[in-house]
Amino acid sequence: QQQVKQSPQSLIVQKGGISIINCAYENTAFDYFPWYQQFPGKGPALLIAIRPDVSEKKEGRFTISFNKSAKQFSLHIMDSQPGDSATYFCAASRGAPDNNNDMRFGAGTRLTVKP
Amino acid sequence: GAGVSQSPSNKVTEKGKDVELRCDPISGHTALYWYRQSLGQGLEFLIYFQGNSAPDKSGLPSDRFSAERTGGSVSTLTIQRTQQEDSAVYLCASSPIYEQFFGPGTRLTVL
Numbered sequence: 001q002q003q004v005k006q007s008p009q010s011l012i013v014q015k016g017g018i019s020i021i022n023c024a025y026e027n028t029a030f031d032y033f034p035w036y037q038q039f040p041g042k043g044p045a046l047l048i049a050i051r052p053d054v055s056e057k058k059e060g061r062f063t064i065s066f067n068k069s070a071k072q073f074s075l076h077i078m079d080s081q082p083g084d085s086a087t088y089f090c091a092a093s094r095g096a097p098d099n100n101n102d103m104r105f106g107a108g109t110r111l112t113v114k115p
Numbered sequence: 116g117a118g119v120s121q122s123p124s125n126k127v128t129e130k131g132k133d134v135e136l137r138c139d140p141i142s143g144h145t146a147l148y149w150y151r152q153s154l155g156q157g158l159e160f161l162i163y164f165q166g167n168s169a170p171d172k173s174g175l176p177s178d179r180f181s182a183e184r185t186g187g188s189v190s191t192l193t194i195q196r197t198q199q200e201d202s203a204v205y206l207c208a209s210s211p212i213y214e215q216f217f218g219p220g221t222r223l224t225v226l
Contacts, residue, residue, distance in 0.1 A: 032213050043206050043217030093213065103215060107157035
């Protein structure tokens with residue numbers, strides 16, 4: 001079942017611009033929202049993650065904005081660089097008492113940053 | 116330290132043959148996942164192992180797919196009687212609790 005919806009499918013941004021990728025989730029039990037970055041031929045790697053007790057988390061040029069009431073979160077890449085060109089996946093999971101950290105992934109966004 | 120490793124990195128097989136894909140998780144990680152990623156697509160969940168609990172097999176697409184995890188460590192994904200639609204990258208991830216650490220994947224091509 002599609003529990004995490006991600007948009008857009010692809011995004012082209014000029015160098016120095018802001019890249020914005022959006023995700024929406026359905027299950028209010030989710031309490032961990034990571035973003036993964038995947039380069040061609042590689043496995044996804046954790047980029048940044050947020051928990052619902054904060055509305056924003058920033059690490060360098062990467063910021064997650066989180067809206068609990070709307071069940072939405074987004075990734076902002078400031079001063080986008082050609083090296084940021086990759087596929088980005090949002091995800092959501094819950095930490096149940098039995099430690100069933102079932103994670104649901106969005107469909108991915110292919111970001112291209114033009115020099 | 117060592118990350119998640121997968122072998123082989125590439126596998127070409129003929130339709131109808133069986134294949135085994137291996138995943139070596141990060142030592143100490145209790146959770147292990149298998150995903151399938153078709154070209155340009157997202158991550159399709161296949162199976163999840165957590166400690167000694169019964170695995171969550173809800174994502175396996177057919178009974179041709181099976182997986183084992185021996186001794187709470189190494190895992191093998193087996194695809195029997197492969198079909199052309201099985202061609203994809205198979206990713207393994209391990210996790211201590213929340214964050215999933217992915218391996219580089221095995222690219223399977225079924226001719």
